[in-house]
Amino acid sequence: MNEIRVRFAPSPTGPLHIGGVRTALYNYLFAKQHNGKLILRIEDTDSTRFVPGAEEYIIEAFQWLGITFDEGVHIPNSDGISYRQSERKPIYRQYADFLLENGHAYIAFDTPAEIEAKRQEIKNFQYDSHTRMQMRNSLTLPADEVKRRMEAGEQYVVRIRIEPGEDITVHDMVCGDVVINSSILDDKVLWKSADQLPTYHLANIVDDHLMRISHVIRGSEWLPSAPLHVLLYRYLGWEESMPRFAHLPLLLKPEGNGKLSKRDGDRLGFPVFPLEWHDPKSGEVSMGYREQGYYPEAVLNFLALLGWNPGTEQEIFTIEELVQAFSLERVSKSGAKFDFEKAKWFNHKYLQMRPEAEISQAFGKILEEKGIHCDDSYRDAVVSLMKERASFVPDLWRDSAFFFQRPESYDPKAIAKRWQPETPEHLTAFCQILQDIQPWDKQQAHDRIMQYVADHECNMGKIMNALRLCLVGETKGPDIFTIIDLLGVPETIERVKIGIAEIRL
RNA sequence: GCCACAUUCGUCUAGUGGUCUAGGAUAUCAGAUUCUCAUUCUGAGGACCGCGGGUUCGAAUCCCGCAUGUGGUACCA
Numbered sequence A: 001m002n003e004i005r006v007r008f009a010p011s012p013t014g015p016l017h018i019g020g021v022r023t024a025l026y027n028y029l030f031a032k033q034h035n036g037k038l039i040l041r042i043e044d045t046d047s048t049r050f051v052p053g054a055e056e057y058i059i060e061a062f063q064w065l066g067i068t069f070d071e072g073v074h075i076p077n078s079d080g081i082s083y084r085q086s087e088r089k090p091i092y093r094q095y096a097d098f099l100l101e102n103g104h105a106y107i108a109f110d111t112p113a114e115i116e117a118k119r120q121e122i123k124n125f126q127y128d129s130h131t132r133m134q135m136r137n138s139l140t141l142p143a144d145e146v147k148r149r150m151e152a153g154e155q156y157v158v159r160i161r162i163e164p165g166e167d168i169t170v171h172d173m174v175c176g177d178v179v180i181n182s183s184i185l186d187d188k189v190l191w192k193s194a195d196q197l198p199t200y201h202l203a204n205i206v207d208d209h210l211m212r213i214s215h216v217i218r219g220s221e222w223l224p225s226a227p228l229h230v231l232l233y234r235y236l237g238w239e240e241s242m243p244r245f246a247h248l249p250l251l252l253k254p255e256g257n258g259k260l261s262k263r264d265g266d267r268l269g270f271p272v273f274p275l276e277w278h279d280p281k282s283g284e285v286s287m288g289y290r291e292q293g294y295y296p297e298a299v300l301n302f303l304a305l306l307g308w309n310p311g312t313e314q315e316i317f318t319i320e321e322l323v324q325a326f327s328l329e330r331v332s333k334s335g336a337k338f339d340f341e342k343a344k345w346f347n348h349k350y351l352q353m354r355p356e357a358e359i360s361q362a363f364g365k366i367l368e369e370k371g372i373h374c375d376d377s378y379r380d381a382v383v384s385l386m387k388e389r390a391s392f393v394p395d396l397w398r399d400s401a402f403f404f405q406r407p408e409s410y411d412p413k414a415i416a417k418r419w420q421p422e423t424p425e426h427l428t429a430f431c432q433i434l435q436d437i438q439p440w441d442k443q444q445a446h447d448r449i450m451q452y453v454a455d456h457e458c459n460m461g462k463i464m465n466a467l468r469l470c471l472v473g474e475t476k477g478p479d480i481f482t483i484i485d486l487l488g489v490p491e492t493i494e495r496v497k498i499g500i501a502e503i504r505l
Numbered sequence B: 001g002c003c004a005c006a007u008u009c010g011u012c013u014a015g016u017g018g019u020c021u022a023g024g025a026u027a028u029c030a031g032a033u034u035c036u037c038a039u040u041c042u043g044a045g046g047a048c049c050g051c052g053g054g055u056u057c058g059a060a061u062c063c064c065g066c067a068u069g070u071g072g073u074a075c076c077a
Helices: A017-034 A053-064 A087-099 A112-121 A143-151 A199-208 A220-235 A262-268 A297-303 A319-325 A340-353 A356-369 A378-387 A393-403 A412-418 A424-438 A444-456 A460-472 A480-487 A489-502
Strands: A005-010 A037-042 A105-108 A157-160 A167-172 A176-181 A188-191 A215-219 A245-250
Touching: A005 A017, A005 A215, A017 A037, A017 A053, A017 A087, A017 A215, A017 A245, A017 A297, A017 A319, A037 A053, A053 A297, A053 A460, A087 A105, A087 A157, A087 A199, A105 A167, A143 A319, A143 A393, A157 A220, A167 A220, A167 A245, A188 A199, A199 A220, A215 A220, A220 A245, A220 A378, A245 A340, A297 A319, A297 A340, A340 A378, A356 A378, A378 A393, A378 A480, A412 A460, A424 A444, A424 A460, A424 A489, A444 A480, A460 A480
Parallel strands: A005 A037, A215 A245
Antiparallel strands: A105 A157, A157 A188, A167 A176
């Protein structure tokens, strides 16, 4: 029985994109479900696009998300295997040479500038079976000249030699069978002259084979080059053990056209990266899900449902449930627009499932940062009362700050609507009532104030909101007697006094 | 331009020839919870199933064409 082995293979050119997180998640779920292995491989064969810190970022992001790998750059192994492609150069060279020897690849001396000139000259120019005999390569040049040029140190690339007129079928577990004729494929570069490294295509196939990858689950931007990959497996003699392919639909912009990009996050105000990212070059900071207060489980749950569905009406899944329910067959074929509101909704659900003590502790950290000190039991009581209206822990501060500090200002609109000349008089009476209740009893306070309101024929909405204005600063928040109960009578009276002094019509 | 893939409420989606007068979620709106705001609950609106042709007794579901969208078309991955 063949072991299920899948990989996530990012290139360290920047922070991990949320679409990449989803691809990694699907790989993870698939591996776990089949008791297989997940591998993290760094595809850094483009020396020009390397970004310092990107690899570390990727590893940290997965740590936060709870996506664990069985093998990878960050996991020590005793076999001396490197999971970083830049460190595997001799391995790739060996297979490039093998392809050269058996005629499935050739040496080409054409410089990028020359090829660019060709593209200008001939429209739809492609380096392929139709054009390669007009170029400078080991197919057109005498063998001894090729040798001489190479020995003289002339720069060259290795290109795959693709013969036209053959239908190549990619059996894709998401898209079904995709047939492409080899005539439209070009002789892709396998080995670059510029940095003396293999291209993605070669390195990817060699590594997937050597690492015994059983399933390649990747973004659909790779579907067009899948036939090339099939050919490479064939030419390398590995077609029998070729992995199965599954190309995932892309994540699209929430509005307008195109795929989701960093700019959309900036423009619409939501994170596109799991963790905050500090760009080493520009110094620019991009927000992260973690810093926004998201739970990793909520992010994963949301992402899982973006492009996959269980076929039932269940929406909230633990990671274990996702492992059980996931299937590549139920991955949708079309791209999904990113719905940020739904991500928030998921986090709200997850927050509500959290133990109150845990939320309170997290909220305590925010209070500390604000320089606010209070009893744990008081904080617990506030959290218990306020958590259901929060989607994120930081929302608790937004909604509950008045429990910890007196209002800094009073909402002018609410004043205009609720405050009346006789308001101070009634509020002062309220204070007296509160003070008279010994020992303190919330229910009694409610009953007696209501009685007062009825006796004096006050406008209920106006007077109660005026009181709220004094305590909260605006006409928001939970039940007013619960607020008084938590604040305590002395603080309540103090706030009313300040309110009366400061609020003017 | 060429090639590939896709197309069901604003958004994510269910749907594999009759049970679809198209289901769920989210978002929106309304009502309720008799002080507010939020949550929650209930309800409403919202999809001529991209368009046009077929096939069939019957099509969102199968076929063809078109349109639109997305991806690819690099010595980037």
